[in-house]
Amino acid sequence: MLFKISWKNILYKKLNSFLCILLMTLGIAMISLLMLLGKQLQDKFAKNISGIDLVVGAKGSPLQLILSSVYQIDNPTGNVYLDDVAAIAQNPLVKEMIPLSMGDNYQGFRIIGTNKKYFEHFKTKIASGKMFKGNLEVVLGASTAQNANLKVGDTFASSHGLDSEGEKHAENNYKVVGILEYNNSVVDNLILTSLNSVWNIHEHKDEHHEEEAADSTIKREITSAIIKFRSPMGMMTMPRNINQNSKLQAAVPAIEVNRLFELLGIGIEGLQFLAAVIMLISGISVFVSLYNSLKERKYEMALMLSMGASRTRLFLMLLLEGIILSLLGFIAGIALSRIGIYLISNALSKKFHFDVSQFSLQTGEIYLFVGALLVGILAAAIPSIGIYRINISKTLATE
Amino acid sequence: MLACSELSFSYDTKKTFNFPSFSCEKGETLLILGNSGTGKTTLLHLLALLLTPNGGSIKINNNELATLSAKESTKMRANHLGIIYQKPHFVSSLSVLDNLLLANYLADQKESKEQAQKLANNLGISGLLDKKTSMLSGGEQQRVSIARALMNNPDVILADEPTSNLDDENCEKVIQLLENQSKNIGAALIIVTHDQRLKDNFKNIITL
Numbered sequence: 001m002l003f004k005i006s007w008k009n010i011l012y013k014k015l016n017s018f019l020c021i022l023l024m025t026l027g028i029a030m031i032s033l034l035m036l037l038g039k040q041l042q043d044k045f046a047k048n049i050s051g052i053d054l055v056v057g058a059k060g061s062p063l064q065l066i067l068s069s070v071y072q073i074d075n076p077t078g079n080v081y082l083d084d085v086a087a088i089a090q091n092p093l094v095k096e097m098i099p100l101s102m103g104d105n106y107q108g109f110r111i112i113g114t115n116k117k118y119f120e121h122f123k124t125k126i127a128s129g130k131m132f133k134g135n136l137e138v139v140l141g142a143s144t145a146q147n148a149n150l151k152v153g154d155t156f157a158s159s160h161g162l163d164s165e166g167e168k169h170a171e172n173n174y175k176v177v178g179i180l181e182y183n184n185s186v187v188d189n190l191i192l193t194s195l196n197s198v199w200n201i202h203e204h205k206d207e208h209h210e211e212e213a214a215d216s217t218i219k220r221e222i223t224s225a226i227i228k229f230r231s232p233m234g235m236m237t238m239p240r241n242i243n244q245n246s247k248l249q250a251a252v253p254a255i256e257v258n259r260l261f262e263l264l265g266i267g268i269e270g271l272q273f274l275a276a277v278i279m280l281i282s283g284i285s286v287f288v289s290l291y292n293s294l295k296e297r298k299y300e301m302a303l304m305l306s307m308g309a310s311r312t313r314l315f316l317m318l319l320l321e322g323i324i325l326s327l328l329g330f331i332a333g334i335a336l337s338r339i340g341i342y343l344i345s346n347a348l349s350k351k352f353h354f355d356v357s358q359f360s361l362q363t364g365e366i367y368l369f370v371g372a373l374l375v376g377i378l379a380a381a382i383p384s385i386g387i388y389r390i391n392i393s394k395t396l397a398t399e
Numbered sequence: 400m401l402a403c404s405e406l407s408f409s410y411d412t413k414k415t416f417n418f419p420s421f422s423c424e425k426g427e428t429l430l431i432l433g434n435s436g437t438g439k440t441t442l443l444h445l446l447a448l449l450l451t452p453n454g455g456s457i458k459i460n461n462n463e464l465a466t467l468s469a470k471e472s473t474k475m476r477a478n479h480l481g482i483i484y485q486k487p488h489f490v491s492s493l494s495v496l497d498n499l500l501l502a503n504y505l506a507d508q509k510e511s512k513e514q515a516q517k518l519a520n521n522l523g524i525s526g527l528l529d530k531k532t533s534m535l536s537g538g539e540q541q542r543v544s545i546a547r548a549l550m551n552n553p554d555v556i557l558a559d560e561p562t563s564n565l566d567d568e569n570c571e572k573v574i575q576l577l578e579n580q581s582k583n584i585g586a587a588l589i590i591v592t593h594d595q596r597l598k599d600n601f602k603n604i605i606t607l
Contacts, residue, residue, distance in 0.1 A: 303484075306447070306449060
């Protein structure tokens with residue numbers, strides 16, 4: 001019955017209740033969304049750098065080098081000579097060097113020239129078809145195959161540059177020979193081929209402009225290379241050495257990603273603060289709503305008191321109204337944040353080839369639940385204390 | 400059933416109300432007439448244990464009530480007194496039926512839909528049970544108040560100006576219903592009013 005009265009009171013003041021719930025929903029949804037996004041981006045970023053000790057490429061911004069070579073989301077810093085990188089790889093501290101060559105795309109999916117070590121690094125498995133062997137043969141990541149609607153045996157013409165509007169290499173078509181299993185890493189959104197294929201396509205193109213391209217002594221270029229060390233000693237000495245004594249740039253993914261998250265963190269914190277303010281306003285709106293209704297319902301309260309209700313029982317009844325409102329707001333907010341994450345992950349996976357889909361309740365959201373509950377209880381408790389001050393006889397006689 | 404003697408009460412030091420002694424037996428009706436300012440509502444609130452008298456005694460079934468604690472008074476009032484207020488007030492978010500059941504609930508008694516239905520039939524409001532109280536006419540609201548006062552089968556029914564807002568026809572009906580229902584459950588009925596129309600209906604009249 002107590003719950004029923006509270007519930008009926010909430011329904012009786014539809015607009016007021018709606019406003020309280022709406023504000024709470026917005027606050028909760030924003031905080032929850034930021035928590036989910038932050039966590040999942042961090043997970044995603046951390047997963048993709050695992051095992052990569054160093055990235056070597058052309059001089060420029062180290063963050064840009066990491067973003068372009070590891071995450072495949074920024075433009076490369078430029079090209080470097082394969083010979084120079086190979087020289088570094090001669091160092092006994094280096095366990096493995098994986099060259100990467102980029103520059104073309106198909107429908108926005110990057111075509112990366114590399115070797116088998118890249119596949120081993122990400123522990124990929126072939127879902128259908130086989131690995132590339134010959135010239136212009138490619139293997140597709142799972143998401144690429146799905147979104148670009150390509151299957152084994154299809155051919156396509158790549159576009160120059162990293163966005164799909166680039167000039168087409170119409171004269172040379174790539175052929176799909178294999179599709180990888182879903183790997184939950186950056187590989188899912190790539191088109192992989194041999195270094196030779198990338199070089200061939202661009203040499204062919206260059207012939208139209210400059211005759212010298214056929215020169216067999218030409219120095220091969222790559223975009224960057226992923227380096228793994230045998231021991232932590234490599235980490236201590238090599239980046240500094242490379243940056244100071246060569247034309248190349250060495251960037252440590254772990255450091256750059258931390259820097260990126262420090263920058264992002266400021267934005268996320270700012271938004272979380274805003275969301276907390278919205279939650280607070282929701283609390284105030286519950287407060288004002290209950291305060292006003294208590295004034296209007298003073299006679300009702302006196303009546304119930306005269307009919308045998310204890311003041312504590314009525315206090316609990318009003319408290320329950322606040323709790324119900326904030327709980328409804330919490331549930332709607334969590335639902336809204338899941339819808340938001342779904343939409344964002346759809347938009348992200350098209351634009352940045354990132355897939356962030358995780359719908360389970362986060363531990364942070366339990367604190368959020370407690371927070372919402374506290375806001376509801378506090379906002380309801382303050383005006384409801386008035387219950388203890390009602391003079392029954394006076395209220396019944398005068399109103 | 401109900402007997403009170405030499406009740407007195409003052410809101411401040413300037414004016415003190417001294418009320419005459421009276422009693423009312425089971426199934427009887429007592430009309431207390433008085434003009435505004437003579438302390439009608441004060442007397443009713445004293446009898447309803449909403450105010451504590453400065454002196455005198457109130458007895459129901461020979462139990463002294465004037466000296467009960469606030470908690471005991473609340474329990475006493477909820478279980479043994481039925482009160483009909485001047486303006487019919489309800490919990491506006493609840494339906495008529497729920498307002499009736501609320502009387503059971505707040506007195507910690509079993510919520511009896513049968514009792515509510517029976518009273519509604521007797522008072523001619525059975526068609527209104529699902530409506531919100533704000534949708535009812537003045538006469539209908541007053542009848543719902545009567546039903547609510549009777550929900551816990553009280554020993555004493557106290558009515559404060561139950562007819563002052565009603566036209567002659569409704570006034571007559573409401574008083575008839577009030578008297579019949581009190582007789583049905585064997586309760587003492589005390590009506591406090593300035594409404595001179597009621598004078599002819601009752602034998603026991605006290606004028607303040």
